[in-house]
Amino acid sequence: MRPMGVTIREWKGAWWIFINHHGTRKAKRIGTGSVGKKAAKQAVQQIQARLALGQTAFDRPQTSVTLDAYVETFLERIEQTRKHTTHADYRKIFDHYVFPVFRGQDLQQITREKVKAFAVGCLQRGLSAKTVQNIIRTLSSLFSHAIEDNLITANPALRPGKFLPKISKRRSINPLNREELALFLAHTKTVAPTLYPAFLCAARTGLRQGELLALQWEDISFAGRFVEVRRNFTHGKMTTPKSGESRRVDLSRELTATSETLQLDRQFEAATRGWKEIPPWVFCNEQGQPLNQN
Numbered sequence: 001m002r003p004m005g006v007t008i009r010e011w012k013g014a015w016w017i018f019i020n021h022h023g024t025r026k027a028k029r030i031g032t033g034s035v036g037k038k039a040a041k042q043a044v045q046q047i048q049a050r051l052a053l054g055q056t057a058f059d060r061p062q063t064s065v066t067l068d069a070y071v072e073t074f075l076e077r078i079e080q081t082r083k084h085t086t087h088a089d090y091r092k093i094f095d096h097y098v099f100p101v102f103r104g105q106d107l108q109q110i111t112r113e114k115v116k117a118f119a120v121g122c123l124q125r126g127l128s129a130k131t132v133q134n135i136i137r138t139l140s141s142l143f144s145h146a147i148e149d150n151l152i153t154a155n156p157a158l159r160p161g162k163f164l165p166k167i168s169k170r171r172s173i174n175p176l177n178r179e180e181l182a183l184f185l186a187h188t189k190t191v192a193p194t195l196y197p198a199f200l201c202a203a204r205t206g207l208r209q210g211e212l213l214a215l216q217w218e219d220i221s222f223a224g225r226f227v228e229v230r231r232n233f234t235h236g237k238m239t240t241p242k243s244g245e246s247r248r249v250d251l252s253r254e255l256t257a258t259s260e261t262l263q264l265d266r267q268f269e270a271a272t273r274g275w276k277e278i279p280p281w282v283f284c285n286e287q288g289q290p291l292n293q294n
Helices: 033-052 067-081 084-102 112-124 129-148 178-191 196-205 209-213 253-273
Strands: 006-011 014-021 024-031 226-229 232-234 237-239 247-250
Touching: 006 033, 014 033, 024 033, 024 129, 067 084, 067 129, 084 112, 084 129, 084 237, 112 129, 178 196, 196 209, 196 253, 209 232
Parallel strands: none
Antiparallel strands: 006 014, 014 024, 226 247, 232 237
16 A cells, blocks of 8 residues: 555556545546556655645546536437437436436535435335446446546546446246246237247247347258347337347257248248348338337
8 A cells, every 4th residue: 555545557548546545535537558657656755745745636627517518418328329228228217216316516526425315316216226236336437428528527426336326136037937938928929810920930940039030041051040139229220139249049849840831931021012132130010111119
């Protein structure tokens, strides 16, 4: 431990300075590689000298920006680097939870104590610990960008686990048993025969809903009895699977036969409707478009 709690550490591919002085904690990204490490070491010496003189660790940024104004800049960056679903989730978090509390407040005025009080308030309103954790982590991401833009010197929402309840990673799951699934599929085949292949595919492959709706005929190998999961349809847009990578899933004999029959039915439907070719989607509506998620 260096004097006055000033340390450097490599984190997320860059060199950072961490300060713990008289109960105040701050962090600042300095740079990457050997140049960043050297600059961090030099900065540590300067900060120690400033703290010894009773000054602040860093010069305070001069620019004043409100949180709601900076959110727009932050979301524009997220839209370019993350999936649209992540962008939509962040937007929802700011609109529903963050703005009612922090709208109009200067970024520099939002302290860790305010963030803690905000988190406690969310919990008291009945939000789950997991939801609150996601909200605070979204705030933390925004503050990290603000540090990069030299708008603030410390992230008041960093490491929310320090003041949030521990979240159990074990989730209670109560799936259908073999008999219940058989009854469900039999009932679906009777009352909604056009949806039966989709439900059978879901049951036999474990594909997510969006992956199921994005399935195309070119993804299926009837000879090899497998399907390549390449896409995910969510929030009205086509994107990659959740992992960002495609994967191969085996097909049962029953599902393979059902899919072959579905393809023949689709060819007959195309001829009846005057389509030049069958729609590319395995599970589609009467217009040949992917089924609605609802």
